[in-house]
Amino acid sequence: MNAPHSTSDRTQPGATDDAETTDGAAHGTTDGAAHGATDGMELTLRIWRQPGPEEQGAMTTYRVTGISPDMSFLDMLDTLNERLIAEGDEPVAFDHDCREGICGACGMVINGQAHGPQPTTTCQLHMRHFDDGDTIDVEPWRAAAFPVIRDLVVDRGALDRVIGAGGYITAPTGSAPEAHATAVPKPAADTAFAHAECIGCGACVAACPNGAAMLFTAAKVVHLGVLPQGAPERESRVLDMVTAMDDEGFGGCTQVGACATACPKGIPFESISDMNREYLRAVRKGGRG
Amino acid sequence: MVNLLWRSTIGKKAVMAVSGLVMLLYLVAHMLGNLKIFFGPDDFNGYAHWLRTIGEPALGYEWTLWVVRVVLLAAVVLHIVAAYQLSRRDIAARPVGYAHRGASRLRMTFATRTMRWGGVILGLFIVWHILDLTTLTVNPHAEPGHPYENVVASFSTWYGNTIYIAAMLALGLHIRHGFAAAARSLGVTSARLAAGLRVTANGLALVLTAGFLAVPLAVMTGVVS
Structure with missing residues (x-):
């Protein structure tokens, strides 16, 4: 700034x-x-x-x-x-x-x-x-979850808190793991890369008529959800991130598609449906994974 | 599980999707049943009577009908409450709007933009429709057991036609956006399916609107009298 x-x-x-x-x-x-x-x-x-x-x-x-x-x-x-x-x-x-x-x-x-x-x-x-x-x-970005600090500067900390709620994997740290230890199918790797492109700029929230952070949250849920490294927290991740997203005061999805049009990184609109499916799957599995 | 569904925006949207699809299924049957009117008063009134005797003698008179009514009432209440709560959230999520006014602001299809007010119109129409042709409170003919004559009487008034036609156009728009949106809310994703869903949504919207509108148009033109 x-x-x-x-x-x-x-x-x-x-x-x-x-x-x-x-x-x-x-x-x-x-x-x-x-x-x-x-x-x-x-x-x-x-x-x-x-x-x-x-x-x-x-x-x-x-x-x-x-x-x-x-x-x-x-x-x-x-x-x-x-x-x-x-x-x-x-x-x-x-x-x-x-x-x-x-x-x-x-x-x-x-x-x-x-x-x-x-x-x-x-x-x-x-x-x-x-x-x-x-x-x-x-x-500036206009959303209840993005308070204006000054002029065009808004506080996008809400996105960080959504990530903090589950946008990570639990893995032992230390030296880099052997590259072949965990095989990732090519289509899963491609999907993960495409969704990992999200830079958290908040354009999806700014463009959405409901100030929803669905595309942002979906990018991380899909990115980690398709990888074997993300599998252990697959259910808790989507439940916790969606809860955090709702708690921050973002709106919901009304399938307008403005988010994906505005996204500078081309996160696909379908990722929101993917997250919906992941969420409903986690609910069916009884909450915690 | 109920808590996870009702508490979150995604879960509540899934409730809206399922309740909407339940009502959509009913509407397909309702529209097809309406077309019986083109077979004449005896067929139509006989069909209406049969609806009350489905399952007899195992079930009593109007039991099936009441089961359907209870399911529909639950669906419409869930749909409206969820829509109202989600809309309140959505509006609160952008307390200050954008000052820019121009063509580039936000491109939404007409169907998408009219979902909320279209839904309100449909809700009011359902009340009118029940008062008109179920309880016969506002029907000009109002003869129980003679739906054919009641329908013709209702569509012989300018207000009956105006309300019905406006509501059916709103219904078409609501389904056009709602069907594909419901599928996405339930997690149906693939690009191949998405194209099919759009076609199905538009097809359902057109067929249902045309099928429902056929009845008042037939009464107005004298095909049914």
């Missing part, structure tokens, strides 16, 4: 006039200095600004200029933040880490779509997917 620099003088949410006027001054100077003669794209951003978890937030309008189509969406936000800092305003807080599409930190809803219009993470979304003059809405 971007460390907030100063607490004085920050643009209050809703103070759109202020943000727009300062931008007008920046148009010829900051932009020209950064990109020479080329102007690049000019965009209107409506960004959710919220100073803290308990404070009121609002969509605040900014204009950015000189945006190269080769920039990532985060580069574009960095450009805005550099200007805001130079002008003595608070930069927009957003989560980011690897910027390689593998850490899952950079969650934000862009024009109503989790991670924007491409099936990637926000850091891998390039500005060429937008047109010059576009207005872009940028909002």
Whole structure:
């Protein structure tokens, strides 16, 4: 998350006039200095600004200029933040880490779509997917289980607690086991790999109209459930993880499919049915495995 | 086990799926039985009488009918309570919505989007339908033992037709989403099956809606009178 620099003088949410006027001054100077003669794209951003978890937030309008189509969406936000800092305003807080599409930190809803219009993470979304003059809405993940900490940063700890409830295997630690000791059938290995791709970004929750974490939970249940290493806890895992998921206040599945469409890692929608089957199987087997 | 089923979102959804499928099975039989009306008053009224005597003499008069009614009542109550509780959860899970308003926001089929309100319409319709043709409370003809005449009388009113047609369109949409969703809630997964399920869901929705609508349309056009 971007460390907030100063607490004085920050643009209050809703103070759109202020943000727009300062931008007008920046148009010829900051932009020209950064990109020479080329102007690049000019965009209107409506960004959710919220100073803290308990404070009121609002969509605040900014204009950015000189945006190269080769920039990532985060580069574009960095450009805005550099200007805001130079002008003595608070930069927009957003989560980011690897910027390689593998850490899952950079969650934000862009024009109503989790991670924007491409099936990637926000850091891998390039500005060429937008047109010059576009207005872009940028909002945090919205879910009761993901409280907003500041601006676009939400607390995704609920997902960690779901994993903690059963998203692991119990195995003796120490030196690496002999590779052939436990044979894994090829189809099971493929399924496990496909589901292990989940990076826990939370896009499925953000996209789901019910704020459900079904796809996230299903990815781990299926990943470990198909492997022999995961077999001893097969029943308790699904029961405990689903209980934790419900306790965190995530919604349920209404078979809309928005989660799988939004998933940057292509976790298949069918994994939710797989988890449903695993859950009902565990219930039939009388609870604990 | 009951606790695990009713307490969790997945378990409650499974309850909805099973109760929905029970009602769907009944609807297929109900629709086919309705088509008896095209064989004339004697066939139709005779069929209605036979429904009350199934299992006789081992079972008493209307016993089978009452067993069916109790099962259906249990199914509809479970279905509605589960739907209400899950919907409350789902709505509470997103207390603050997205400010963005645009075409890209969320793509849902019309059937998926109308599940909740369509369900409410169907629930209200069931009450009306029982008052109209079972208890005959609101039926314009209201002659016990003469369902043919009662049906014709009901579908000779503008409100009878409007309510029925609207409810049957809602039913088709409800089944279109509900059948495939129920299968997935119960863990039916494979891609090969999924395509078949979608076709079956659409087929069931079409056949049931068309079959049910055939009766009021026949009365309106004078084919049945």
